[in-house]
Amino acid sequence: MKYKHKLLAGMSGFAFFFTSCMSFSGFYQAYYAENSIPEQLLLQNDEKPQVFYSSHINIDAAEIESEHYVPIGYASLNGPEYDSREKYQRYLVQKAALKLCKEKRAKIALYSYAHTDTVNGSITLPTTQTSKSSGTIYSGGNSAWYSGTTTSTGSTATNYSVKRFDYAAILFIPLPEPVRVGVNCVSLTNEMRTNIQRNTGAFVRVVYKNTPAYTANIVTGDVIIKMNDAAINNAEDIPAFIRDLKTGEPVKITLVRNQKELVIDIISD
Secondary structure, X not given: OOOOOEEEEEOOEEEEEOOOOOXXXXXXXXXXXXXXXXXXXXXXXXXOOEEEEOOOXXXXXXXXXXXXXXXXXXXXXXXXXXXXXXXXXXXXXXXXXXXXXHHHOOOXXXXXXXXXXXXXXXXXXXXXXXXXXXXXXXXXXXXXXEEEEEEEEEEEEEEEEEEEEEEEEEEEEEXXXXXXXXXXXXXXXXXXXXXXXXXXXXXXEEEOOOOHXXXXXXXXXXXXXXXXXXXXXXXXXHHHHHHOOOOOOEEEEEEEEOOEEEEEEEEOO
């Protein structure tokens, strides 16, 4: 993505100064319409959001989800290094993540940044040089004093080097309703189908802590293929099955783990 900047040069050196402060706001992508999120789940006026740095944002995002949170949107961009000092670079990105969190009224923001490449080059800048002259002119026995300035223009080439980074932030709110079974699944990709040698099922992406699935040791990476007598062909089949469950109802979950079928019994919350 393009990022606006200004080049300032001086005789003593050359530096990049970026006119825009670090901001995620213009790059935010929401997963849900803002008016579809219940008011009580959003950040309230008397609350302070939590902001965390991550060097492995996808792994840590799943960990936050397992604590009964749901992502509501994200922002990502590729831009320049905002400060060569690591401490201040992190501070600026954290500040931007906090600002986005407050704007969208999320409870948690997870942010990351990683160096992608360094852009090197040179730029030709105009230069000017002014010289002054003065003296006395004699002509026909008379004399006159004169003074003046002469300005000449030219150019000089200056080298530059700019580090670029990928910046990302993910926002979270609490889950909107209690978890009945305790899994969040996605439909199988082509790679997953090849790995497990079957076309149907739902890949367990997140297991929510202290839920029936969690205590029964269902884990991330399992593929659910049946719940009681209902075949699970894709991730959409699981919410449809859970919708009709009653509290305390037994559920027999058939899943694939390491290319072997397992049957795990749970009691729904």
